[in-house]
Amino acid sequence: MSEWWTYRLSDFLMFSPSTYWRLVEHYNRDVWPLHFLTIAAGAILLWWVAAQRPAAETVVAAVLAPMWLWVGWAFHWQRYAPINWAAVYLAMAFALQALLFAVAALAKGGDVQPAGPLVRTCGLALAAIGVLLYPLIALAAGRPWSLSEVFGVMPGPTAMGTWGLLLLAGQPHRQWLAVIPALALLAELATRWAFQG
């Protein structure tokens, strides 16, 4: 891309915010009431790792693998890609993340990295926001419930909750497992920033 320094973030936004939010609304309607299942699964994971139950790292990886595959396929591939060609690559990245979690769940290698108090606090905060509080952002922003973004359904809360759970669980090789969720969060932030014009 020539003269790349002349581009603003909003130059890459190829759809309107209203089109995006209508897409989210339709998606939420289509998959309802999956939201209850994914929030319940996230809440159980949060309790499991916060209470330091056995094999937390394996349980986290086993539950998150299908969630990442689902969000990549149902949201990025099926809904988002028609208005944003870059979503195809996001879908692939989410599928890769699902594969990494599947491998992490099945592999026995690697040592659990016990979390210190600071990491635990950060992990708990991120996981609580991603799993439980993220849907409230829509209300705080003046949007209706139908536009809520829910863990295991939409990419933003899924990525944030995943980060928190990885930190809390002391996941082996978590630095590798955290790369795609971090990129997914960056993509979310960039899109929202571009919405502001």
Add this chain to the structure above:
Amino acid sequence: MKRRTLLNLVPALACPGAIAQPTRRTAPLEKRIPSSGEEIPAVGLGSWITFNVGNDRVARANCAEVMRNFFAAGGRLIDSSPMYGSSQGVIGEGLQKIGSPRQLFSADKVWTSSGGAAQVEASRNLWRVPRFDLLQVHNLLAWDKQLPLLQAMKAEGRVRYVGITTSEGRRHREIEEIMRGHRIDFVQLTYNPLDREAEQRLLPLARERGIAVLANRPFREGALLRDLRRHALPAWAAEIGCASWAQVVLKFIVSHPAVTCAIPATSQVAHVRENMAAATGLMPEEAMRQHIAAHLAKL
């Protein structure tokens, strides 16, 4: 129901087959394509962002209504690109829905570093047209490969005109070199009362070389109108037949002698009518054009 919504519905209710027998209120200003002498209306329809609505059935139907009203007001040129997400498919579906208007002037682009012919064919299938009227190299991407391809297609009668595009003042030097060194029918660039860099070299060169000009981003993706909305429309706007800021901006653009057609994008029926109305009636003289530019620059 809002008054505007009601007004939008009335023509469709009263005359559902309006597109088959369009009733022109006042014919829009038409400008010549220098390479052929063919005339096209000075206001067209862009599709960046506004027509990229994915699989949303309601929004797709709304885009069809925008196109129906565009043609009913005498519009012809619709511009899109493979880069615009679902826009090409939305245009194709909409055109079919409103009866494939024969007056359509289809303008699309090639946007790839390789496989240009396959991309053009995919685009043509999405538009559901037998051939494109105009194909442009999008943002000069691999223009040294794609321009010869488009020119070969033109020689074979598979497209009527070829061109190149840029936006927001980028790569003007390269655009100028291509305009001087290659036979092209159209150049697409950004031009409006605040973005006037093209006046320095490209617009005079287009006149000199007989190249038609499409003006994109007339409203800076709506940002210009959002800014202008805070200010009252000055009294002199009525002197050139303008009832809105959008019409002031469009009349400024299309009254430049080198500009063939401005391509504002919109997803609203009321706005497409307002835009098309800007191509009718009085046009500003040069002194008024300078006044418009100076006035908007001060706001």
